[in-house]
Structures are given as structure tokens and as C-alpha cells.
Amino acid sequence: MAQKVLTMRKIKEILRLKWVVGLSDRQTGASLKIAHSTVGEYVKRAERAGLDWSQVKNMTETELKERLFPVKKSDPEASPQPDWQQIEVELQSRGVTRMLLWQEYITAHPDGYGYSQFCEHYRRWGKRQEKPVLRIPKKMGEEAQVDYAGQTMTVIDPKSGEIIKVQIFVGVLSASGLIYAEAHLSQSLPNWLRAHVRMFGFFGGTPRILRIDNLKAGVSKPNFYEPDLNPTYHELSVHYGVAVIPARVARPRDKGLGENAVLQVERWVLAPLRKERFFSLHDLNQAIKKRLAWLNGRERTNKAPSRRTVFEQHEKDTLQPLPAYSFDYLEIKQAKVHIDYHVSFEKHKYSVPHKYTHQIVLIRASERLVEIYHHDQRIACHVRCNKRGYSTEQEHMPANHRWYLDWTPQRFTRWAQQIGPSTETLIAAVLESRRHPEQGYRTCLGILKLADPDILEAACKLALDRGVYSYRAIKRLIETKKDVLEANSQPETAVHEHIRGQEYYT
Incomplete structure (x- = not known):
């Protein structure tokens, strides 16, 4: 036979x-x-x-x-059926193999299936569990899918020699299959968004739908029914007029074309470059660009037209036109205004009008500017600073704070000059006695407000002779008329050599 x-x-x-x-x-x-x-x-x-x-x-x-060819009916008593559902669950555990489960099965049922039959029946059972797949034809210009490749590439730092792993972003138009790919340093939100901008530029237009995986950069909170988009990613989708649809959690077929594009990039773009050395992202992306041109231009199986041909002939004109200007990546976050009428962003603090203290505001930061909004109204705008510190606009301050901000050594020295030389010398001594002049501002302010100019000048003369410069000491001198009269009768106090004059602070 x-x-x-x-x-x-x-x-x-x-x-x-x-x-x-x-x-x-x-x-x-x-x-x-x-x-x-x-x-x-x-x-x-x-x-x-x-x-x-x-x-x-x-x-x-x-x-x-x-x-x-009649089908032989198996005897259930002769070959006991394993619990295939339980075997499916057991195989999810680390280290559990079909061989191990078969050994446990055959120990309990010595007259059961041999190993090859055990595997074959398990395979058939699995086939019966598969649900029908709905094949939805893709409309030209309708959808693109984006994802990151599991495979990474490396770039060598030319100065330190450090080997840096870089991520590979992949996007594909679902109808024509035209693929875009690029390398960047991480899967951070800025890189994710800028990759979209360059991808749309590569396509020369935008699809109506973007289907994405549940990456943190794109989806802030995965959910089967209502996934939450990252707010900045939502801004990008609005700018380009696309609808973002995250793939359902644990539903790989939702993004099957994207995963196939990743496979094609790994196989035909990254693998051929695996032995080459790159010393910058630019060099790596140039190499990726060349391989990508070959991948999109090659004929597919059964002599089907290339991705590029299908795109140029059928899909290019169906894409939405690009907006007049590219999306400017904005980092968006909510913040609470501190009691000092500043908000914190990236380790730097930016002022807002003081009336918004304790209010919740929205920060929109580009590479150059930091804008702060309250109820959709812009209340402050600063040049972005990447160092620790403060950016403060005086008009944001209360009146008494602006007055305090005007306190400088020069201001106190000019004020003392108007009263008299002894007062000027004493104020200079107070400022000099502190490690930082700012530490003497309140003392100077208190002294200069103690009395009328003639009495204060006489008191400062006596204080200089006695070598006392504190607010409390001068106040006691003024309160004692006798001491003040004696001070008025004494000759003008010479300027001490160890005291710095106004010119030091100008």
C-alpha cells in the first residue's frame, strides 16, 4: 500500500x-x-x-x-485523557516543560499516551481553543501602527569609549506596508513624540488613525475599555488631526502589522548592521535610512509590488496633508503654586503672579520656553533654564516684596550719605561685619529708621568712637539724651581705614 x-x-x-x-x-x-x-x-x-x-x-x-478508512475510536479506558486545560496553566510556570508534565502523567497512568502522542493531542486541543480571526481589509490612508523593536543597537561614545544601547522606533502604514524606523537614546516621551514628527514627514502626510502599544510614553494608564492617553501625546494627535487607538491589553493581533514591521526591520535592517560600529546616532540613523530604502523598495513574496510602489501609486494621495508647521514638543504637567508664588519644573522654580499662590496651574514647557496657565489663561512665561535656581519676574511679587528686593548695599549707603558721614561710616561697618551683606540689611534698615537725621548722625558718631555697631546699642544711645548731647559736641569722627566705603559696593 x-x-x-x-x-x-x-x-x-x-x-x-x-x-x-x-x-x-x-x-x-x-x-x-x-x-x-x-x-x-x-x-x-x-x-x-x-x-x-x-x-x-x-x-x-x-x-x-x-x-x-473508518476512524478508529479511541478507548478512554486504554488511554486516559490528560486535563489539557490544567496542562495549559502549568506550562505558564517557570521551568515547567511538556516533558515534565508528561512524566507526571505517565507515572499516574502507565497505560497512557507516549510522549509524542501526548504532545500531538495537546497541539490538537490547543487548535480547538483558538478563536476565529476577523480579517479586516485596510483602507488606504486609514491607519498606521507604531511600536518599539525588542532588539536594540549600540553607539560608541567617541570620547569615553562607552557603549550605549539605543532604542529602535518603528512605524508602518497598514495598507501599503511602507515602513519607517529610527534610533534614539531611550523610550522617553520627548523621543517618542519627535519620532512621530519625523515619521509623518517621511510619509509626507498623516493617516486618520494611529494604533499604538500600551507604552508609558503614549498611554499613561492602560485599560481595556478606556485607556488614558498621555496628555502631551494627545496634543500631538490633535495637531496632526489623527485619532490614537491603543491596542487592547494582551491582544497581540490588534497590532499585528506593527509587530510584523518590527520583525522586518530586525531581519532586514538591524541584522545586516550588527557588525558595524557607529560613533553617533546620526551615523546609525543614516545607515538605517539606507537599509530602509532597500526594504521598502524590494519586491515581496509572489512577486507582489514593493511597499514603496504600492504607497506611491495608491496610498500617498489618500493621506491627510501635514499642518503648516511641525509639532513643537511640549512637556505638560500640573503643579501647585508654592507660598513663594513659584512653581517647580525640572529642578528650577518659575514665578507666577502672587495672587495665584496655592492654586493649581498647568505648565507647558518647550525646549525654549516655560509657559504657565490657569484655567486656559496664560499667567506667566519664562525662558527655560536647565539649572537649579529661580526665575522671578518683579511684577509677580507683592509690593512689599518688591521693596525688599530693592535692598542693596548701594541703596543703604546712599541713604546713610544723606544723613551724614558718621552714619555712612557706621552703615558701611555693619555691612562689612557680615559674611554676606544681605545678612546686615535688617540691621541697617532698623538703624536708619531710629530717629531724625541730626539725632541719628550724633548717635552714630558716638557709636563709632565706642566701637559699637549694633541696632540695640545705637537705640540705647538715642534714648539717653545726655549721651546724644555729648555726641553732638564732639568733633567729626574720622573714617577708619578698615571700613569699606560706598565705592566698594558700586
């Missing part, structure tokens, strides 16, 4: 030639170009099944097959 079963149509012809025409086995075999022994085997099989030509000629191919 031949190993390969003949078609029912040919078997029926064998029986007709034998039983109706009356040919020998050799003549029948020669007519049908099969071995004469095969003819004999099929005739015997039909006879064992109790068939004759009057029955066979009216049978369908299915009925004839069931009579000639």
Missing part, C-alpha cells in the same frame, strides 16, 4: 476500471499511472468494507472515505 492516500476520485476510478470495465491490476495501474500493487490494495479494502460498484457509484467522496 502506498504511504500517500490517493484521492477519493482516483480510488473510485480504480474500482470502476476493475469492476465495470474488467481490467487487470496491471492494466488499471498503467491507465492511472500508479503501481499495480496499489490497485490491488484498494480493491481489497473496498471488498473488506462490503462494497460493490452499485454502492460506490452513488457515494460522495466523503461517504466513500468513511467506508474505506
